[in-house]
Amino acid sequence: MTKLEKIIRATILFLFAIVFSLTITSASVYNFVHQRHIPMIIFAVIIFIISAFIELIYKEYDEPCECVSTECVFDEHKSNSNKKGKTLNACKKYFSLLIFLIPLVLYFFASDGIKLSSVAQNLDMKNQIQRQGQNKKQSKPNPFTGIPKRSMELSDGKIIITNENFSAWLTEIYTKSYSYYDEEIELSGELWHGEKLPENEFAIGRFMMLCCAADMQPVGLLCKAKEKVKLEDGDWIKLRGILKERSFEDEPSEPYIEVISIEKTKKPKKSYVDAY
Numbered sequence: 001m002t003k004l005e006k007i008i009r010a011t012i013l014f015l016f017a018i019v020f021s022l023t024i025t026s027a028s029v030y031n032f033v034h035q036r037h038i039p040m041i042i043f044a045v046i047i048f049i050i051s052a053f054i055e056l057i058y059k060e061y062d063e064p065c066e067c068v069s070t071e072c073v074f075d076e077h078k079s080n081s082n083k084k085g086k087t088l089n090a091c092k093k094y095f096s097l098l099i100f101l102i103p104l105v106l107y108f109f110a111s112d113g114i115k116l117s118s119v120a121q122n123l124d125m126k127n128q129i130q131r132q133g134q135n136k137k138q139s140k141p142n143p144f145t146g147i148p149k150r151s152m153e154l155s156d157g158k159i160i161i162t163n164e165n166f167s168a169w170l171t172e173i174y175t176k177s178y179s180y181y182d183e184e185i186e187l188s189g190e191l192w193h194g195e196k197l198p199e200n201e202f203a204i205g206r207f208m209m210l211c212c213a214a215d216m217q218p219v220g221l222l223c224k225a226k227e228k229v230k231l232e233d234g235d236w237i238k239l240r241g242i243l244k245e246r247s248f249e250d251e252p253s254e255p256y257i258e259v260i261s262i263e264k265t266k267k268p269k270k271s272y273v274d275a276y
Contacts, residue, residue, distance in 0.1 A: 005097070006055050012100050013052035019107050020045045027269040033212045034274065150179045159243065161187035166206060166273040170219055173243070177255040181245050185257060188238045188265055189220060191231050199228040204239055204257070207272045216272060225259040238265040 020041055023029040029038060152165075152172045159180060161169045166187075173180060189204040197203070205220015223241065231237065241257040 008097050010052040010055040012097065012104075013048045013055065015101075015104050017045045017048035017052070019104055020048070023107075030270040030272065031213060034209050035270075037212075150176065154183065157184070159183055159185040159187075161185070163268065163270065163273060167208065167219075167275060170221075173221070173255055177243070177245065177253070180243050181255070183243050184240070184260075185243050186238075186240050187221075188236065188268075190267075190271070191229070191233065191235045191237050192218070192220075193229075193233050197222075200225045202229055204237065208275050209272045210275045219273075221255065221257050223257040223259050225262065229262065231262075231264070236265050236267045238263050 023032070024038060024041060029035075029041065033041075150172075152159075152169060154160075159169065159173075187204065189206050192203045192205065194203060201222065201224050203218075203220050203222050205218055207216040208219045209216045223239065239257065239259060240261045241259045244256055244258045245253045246256060247253060
């Protein structure tokens with residue numbers, strides 16, 4: 001292995017370490033993988049750096065040829081005379097190393113993960129949110145015990161949904177909605193109009209990630225305002241309203257938010273929520 005080849009290999013390893021580090025420091029890693037993968041990415045950075053130093057420090061020593069036969073001398077003479085073949089092999093070797101630069105270049109020119117608002121525009125958001133609620137079997141009031149017991153506590157007499165409790169509250173609302181009807185609710189999220197929703201209805205929610213960007217699914221709540229909401233798909237909003245119920249198709253009851261106020265807000269660095 002030539003000195004130039006060792007330098008190229010070490011440089012590529014250092015570049016991978018830098019790129020992986022940048023995804024963490026800039027929080028862009030959240031656009032691609034679940035946060036539980038971050039320790040593995042940090043471990044990869046350490047391995048890249050150690051491997052790069054090994055490439056630079058480690059020296060290879062060519063063992064002297066102890067072959068003295070006529071065949072060995074002939075093969076050596078033939079190899080030395082074939083300079084054109086050696087040059088071609090060297091070019092192939094360097095080219096195979098440069099291929100590793102392709103993912104590094106793509107990182108700087110590719111968009112930041114999946115553009116979630118464009119995904120949402122292609123979904124029937126009403127049916128998507130409806131299926132989400134139907135998948136969580138709701139506990140109906142028992143004629144003997146009454147309304148199902150709450151598992152979540154209100155904050156200042158309101159349902160306040162944050163990044164940390166988004167998944168927990170959504171599960172609670174869809175499984176025990178009877179316990180929370182007519183309660184005030186506050187949350188922030190991405191606005192999705194949906195093609196089949198009336199002008200004064202929309203969905204507010206987040207994309208929920210199980211493992212990586214490829215498996216993200218939209219989750220949230222349907223909302224109903226008094227008039228048309230003049231905001232674009234993908235806008236981030238802060239919403240305050242009252243949790244209400246209504247019937248839909250074969251479902252006798254489903255939760256939705258009756259909007260009191262709505263305002264635009266800044267998109268958080270970590271825009272999706274964890275499934276657990």
